[in-house]
Structure formats: structure tokens, C-alpha cells
Amino acid sequence: MHPKPRHDAPKDADARRALAPVICYPVETLPQPDLPAYLAARDGWEKVDDLRVPPREAVAFEVPAGHFFRITSVEGPQVGDLNLFSADLSERFYSGKTRALHGSHLSRGDRMWSGFPMLRPMATITEDTLDWYGIDPHGGSVHDVIGTRCDPYTHSLLSEGGQYHHCCHSNLTRALAEARGLPLEEAETLVHDVLNVFMCTGFTRETGQYFMKASPVRPGDYLEFFAEIDLLGVLSACPGGDCSSEHSSDAAACFPLGVEIYRPQGAPEGWAPPAPNRYDRSHGL
Numbered sequence: 001m002h003p004k005p006r007h008d009a010p011k012d013a014d015a016r017r018a019l020a021p022v023i024c025y026p027v028e029t030l031p032q033p034d035l036p037a038y039l040a041a042r043d044g045w046e047k048v049d050d051l052r053v054p055p056r057e058a059v060a061f062e063v064p065a066g067h068f069f070r071i072t073s074v075e076g077p078q079v080g081d082l083n084l085f086s087a088d089l090s091e092r093f094y095s096g097k098t099r100a101l102h103g104s105h106l107s108r109g110d111r112m113w114s115g116f117p118m119l120r121p122m123a124t125i126t127e128d129t130l131d132w133y134g135i136d137p138h139g140g141s142v143h144d145v146i147g148t149r150c151d152p153y154t155h156s157l158l159s160e161g162g163q164y165h166h167c168c169h170s171n172l173t174r175a176l177a178e179a180r181g182l183p184l185e186e187a188e189t190l191v192h193d194v195l196n197v198f199m200c201t202g203f204t205r206e207t208g209q210y211f212m213k214a215s216p217v218r219p220g221d222y223l224e225f226f227a228e229i230d231l232l233g234v235l236s237a238c239p240g241g242d243c244s245s246e247h248s249s250d251a252a253a254c255f256p257l258g259v260e261i262y263r264p265q266g267a268p269e270g271w272a273p274p275a276p277n278r279y280d281r282s283h284g285l
């Protein structure tokens, strides 16, 4: 929220405001996933793992390249904060660039991209049972890459030093540390901004503030991914529950989330693991 302007608008203010927006990253040249080939590869697949993420906790899971995984709503409306790493932890999900390429909320056909210098798809979304939701009258939609992850530092800042230990940031940190035998401090530095699975969010038109509202997710809904590389996923069942009121506390009703991993009989036709980015990294020198 900004204070009242101190400067008078110029005479041509309306004309300047009326200019048409230009898409920052036209994605016509972005290599597109062959979704029908991905979907066909699911025929005869085998479920090889089925995990539960307890409320206000996080769980790590491995997904080999070429496998699928689903994040599922199992008992009640619940939002999940997802971190993705390459199995060797050298690559992490890059929420900001994913947002720049695909928009503020992800759905079928969008990719989760890794950071520089690789900048390649880590996972492709192959199914989204909430795709009917679209953009609501408040400008809200589901599965955003605009939020960060609820964390104890912001909570402390906004609550005069309050201490809360089950924010998604801390849940992800504990789960990653345990999964890879890392000291807590080292794991914390690897935790990154998330894909907010099932969360319904947007920005208010009047003030541009980040808002959330009750997630439309219901038991049986899922978001499905194809692993483009060997992945370590870490998923937190957010203390905000369906995020209809508040997070960073134990006040909200919270439910577990499911993670299902599927092994297909063969790779999607024509699929190959994505190559590293082709920039030569000389940076002009």
C-alpha cells in the first residue's frame, strides 16, 4: 500500500496509462511439452509410492526422471508448499522465472524451471483437477508462483518477535535436513520460494496487495507432474490449512496431503531429459 501521491499527474497521464501492455516474455519460441505423449505414457503405469504429509509438517520424496508424481487432497481442503531440487541438490526451482514465463499461476502444460545456469524444466504439469477454477472475480487463481513460503522471520517481524516453528519454511528446512543428512543451517540456505499447490491467491486491484482466500480444493483433487530430471521434492502441509484466514499459527484447521509416485512402462514417445541451457556463460568477456 502506497501513501497518497505528492506529484501532480502530467497532462498526458491518461494517454500514458492507456498504452497497451506488452508481454515481457513471448513464449512462442519456448519448447513446448508434448502433452498427449506424456498422457499416453500413463497407460499401464504402476504406483510405486504413496506418502502422507502430516498437517504442519513436510516430507521429502524422490522421483526418478521419467516418473510421474501427484500431490493429492486426501481429507480436507489443504494447501501445500512445494520445493523441487535436482537429486544431487545442484539445481533448485526458480519461482520468479517460472512466473515470468508462464504467468502468476500454473496449470497443465506449464513447467517448473530450475535456476541459472541450467534454466531447464525440472517438472511438467500434466494434469490439474482445479483447472476449471480459472481467474475469479477478485483476480484470484490457484497454484501460484507469486507467494514465497510462510516463514518464521516475517512472522516475527509482524508480531513483535513472535516465535512459530511450523511455518512452511521451517517444515521444508527440517525435512530437507533429515532427507539428506544436512545440518539445519545448511538445509535452510537451500530452501527456496515455492509452488503454492492448491492455494488461491492474487493481488488486490486497489492496493496491489498479495491476498489469499479459501482454496477450492476438495478431497480427490490432485496436481500431477512429470519429472524431467531426477528430483528430490519436499512438500509442506501449510499451517494455514485452506488459507481462508491466517497462517503462521496453529489456529487454522489443517489436513494431510498425499504424494503418489508412478512409474510408467516406458518414457513418453519422443521424450529426452532436457539439456542444460545453451548460453555460453562468457558474459561478454
Ligand SMILES: [Zn+2]
Binding pocket: 081, 149, 150, 167, 168, 169, 237, 238, 239, 240, 247
Ligand atoms: Zn505455508
